[in-house]
Amino acid sequence: MDFLLLLASPLTGAAVLALLGARRFAPELNIAFSLATFLAACALTVHVVSAGALSFAHEQFFIDPFNVFLVTLTALVGLTTAIFSRPYMRIEIEHGRVRAPQLRLYHSMYQLFMSTMLVALTTNNMGLVWVAMEGATLSTVLLVTLYRTGASLEAGWKYFVLCGVGIAQALFGTLLLYFAAEHALGAEGVRALLWTHLNGVKGQLEPKVLSLAFVFLLVGYGTKVGLAPLHNWLPDAHAEGPTPISAVLSGLLLNVALYAVVRCKILVEGSLHSALPSQMLMGFGLLSVLLAAFFLWRQRDIKRLFAYSSIEHMGIITFAFGMGGAVANFAALLHMTVHSLTKSAIFFAAGHAAQKSGSQLMDHIRGLITLSPTVGWGLMMGSLAILGVPPFGVFASEFLILTTAMREQPWATPLLLAALGVAFAAIFGRVQPMVFGETTARRLPHPPALLPVFVHLGLVLALGLYIPPYLADWYRAAARLIGGG
Amino acid sequence: MAGVSLDLQLLNLCAALLLLLSFAMLSQRRIVNLVNLLALQGAVLFVATLLIAWRTHQAHLYLSAGLTLGLKVLLLPYLLHRLIRRLQVYWDAEPLLNISGTMLIGVLIVVFSFGLAQPISALASTATRNAIGIAVAVVLLSFLTMIIRRKAMSQVVGFLSMENGLFFGAMSATYGMPMVVEFGVALDVLVAVLVLGIFFFQIREQFDSLDLHHLESLREDAAARRAE
């Protein structure tokens, strides 16, 4: 029941908002649907905590320790972003950047995007994961081009082509997976793409085919994670689309794509008994971290800056999953959570900051704290949190990852540390003058919703100080499931 | 070839035709013809699917053959032709590479795909396993088409032809994917074309052209310049 609601709520929302998305009350409706989704996710979580892993609809969907917390996280960020987008989109209308039909598109696609994310997370069928990931691209591509400017169209086109081509590789990978599975499972053809079944027979899957499949799956879904060198779409799409979309792209889509990669890695590692998948993940992860740190220096646009920061953090998480083992997996999962919360909070604050200054260029954003202390502090705290300053949760997860790296992969530690240092200098150096100093900001027609920013940052802070035992148990169970190391 | 049944011979012929069509797409510069070639590719795919369905007596393959006919032979080409008429884009600009060079790369790609598909073909138990290499080649050749073309329209045709190649790969390696997945993929492809249709109008409204060199300002160096 709760599961049905979880998927039905955003889908119904998409349909209803396709009709009513331009009305005055549409933003509230958007929040209401997101809230319903979130409540369903909470109910489902409670359900799973008491009853253990579940499966639905002839095993086509399932909930296990790995995806349950991602479902809750996704629903939560979906809700807070909906709350944030209410005043944000109204201000955009007042500024004349968006008109009523676009608003309808925005609301409808927002809910559709949420439903694709939830399907991708909960489905047991690796083929449906692909379908949902492609659906996520399609539902967001028109949102990236919402402003219809030249730059946003270019960003949208790049996003579509790169992710489209990437995802085609993933389809080929899925096909190979199915091929190997049919070989191992024989007559069980219909169920051959169900992850739980594959996981059961992963030792018998043909290693040669699976290693080939993994390359394609990693390249395919890795494009959506934004792993270098396939990250080109990511900064553009983040910078040119409306800010709520940047927030959900960074906070949710990247996570879900990485989730798909890790699911594949579990299968491939079980079949190969070699370090190849781990090494590939570590290699791509490290490359992304280094590349992002390098590009962070050159950014002038506030949303591009944080988009590159997302690439960096996805790189760190990928690297951690690559190392594998209980501690690194635990840290990676924690990092996924806190990065998602922090980065969406930063985008909320940055979105309002850009609206107040009338520009996304960091040189034009000055002295936020004078006119709007909450936006200023939100941006400052968010940046500090994402840079890994204690006592925020990012510190805890990065600390765990780094210490594990020192023990397991000592060669990578100096590179990681250097990249983190560079990122710190680049981001802090840019954010500081934006927050303090002479102001360039103006008043906005609608009061910004800063509740989500502080809720997210509060959660990240809380996770940095204390991880509740049931959450830690989840992480541990998921870490065991992911294995490796 | 002696001793091979007629339907398998026909399937091999389909595979060969698919490869030929991919090369034709690579060299074709009129966008209308490109779309026709895509429709033809869909038709060959439809015949191949029917043959496999008939051979293996799997009912769901008839369904996916019907899906192929409806979507890839009729609906998508129709939508694309309509787009071409409404947008008035008939010719692609000079491709980034001359024809002979492209063909040479294409041949190398086929050899590469052959090598790539070898281990898979060796394991496959389907009668059509030899065609897996051709499916991989079609995918990679479509990829090449996307790389060397400048007009958005031709890139989309390349994208769709890549999907055709993947579909053929699924057919020849495992007699198709589970039906849920196939429906999902078909739905995604259809939505993709619709979304792109909207997208093209937006691009043209903005730039008065569908030439993709307008979409090259968002590079790192260019972004830095714009900011200054």
Place this chain on the structure above:
Amino acid sequence: MRPIGIITQLLELIVALAAAPLFVGWINQCRAWLQNRSAPSLWLPYRGIRKLFHKDAVIAAGASPLFRLAPYMVFAAMVVAAGIIPSMGTRLPLTQVADAIALVGLLATARVFMSLAAMDIGTAFGTLGARREMMVGFLAEPALLMVIFVASLISATTALPAITEHLATQSLGLYPSLAFTAVAFLMVLLAENARIPVDNPATHLELTMIHEALLLEYSARHLALMEWAAALKLFNYACIGFALFIPWGVSTRGSAPVTLLASLPLLVAKLAVAGAVLALIETVSAKLRVFRAPEFLATAFLFAVLGLLVHLLLGA
């Protein structure tokens, strides 16, 4: 060497020498019909050759012995080539010393002599024609070799009679690879024999001509031999095509010697159809600019390579 072999060999050579100009005449006649002109006589090429043999030869002042030698070399190469193509029977003693690759070599030898002779005089047209001929040849030869490789791969031999026998005796089937190579071969045939998309056999003085430019300085018996050789070349190409793609009806090893007689009318029928098809192609297509000829031949090469790849991939 068994008598049937010698008989086959002699018969084939005689048929080739006699039928080659007739084949050209037939194509010209078909073309005229298709273009609504009144057709020239079927025997016109013979009359032309006879007339030329009766004339006195004029040779340019600076010509070297090579210039005089070339027509004989070219003609001889074509005659030998005709001897190793199984157009009527596969029991050919000559083919034991020359396989399909040697055949390509023979054709190349003829080309080299023709081009050298054309340059020997030092006129602008001759040099131009030689250069173009070499360009066409250098692109057409690999395509032709590829075509032959595919047939060789299928029948696991490079000896033409064995290829023909293998292809003629196996069960009927769909061969995508052979279909591709047949298209490639047709394109090579058109290019190599100065037919229309690449060259125009009907013109003598055009800046774009290739084949005729090579012959401009020749007269009398030399010219007669050259034209006869050109006719033989076309005949040879047609017979290679029959040997590879429609091999049925040829008198094979082990069949009764009488089949040799039956193969003659069949060859005539094949030639008649091929000539009509060639005339049709030439009528419906327009001549390409010289600079587009490489593209045409690259396409031929591509088809041949595709045939090869399809054979390797599908085993068909």
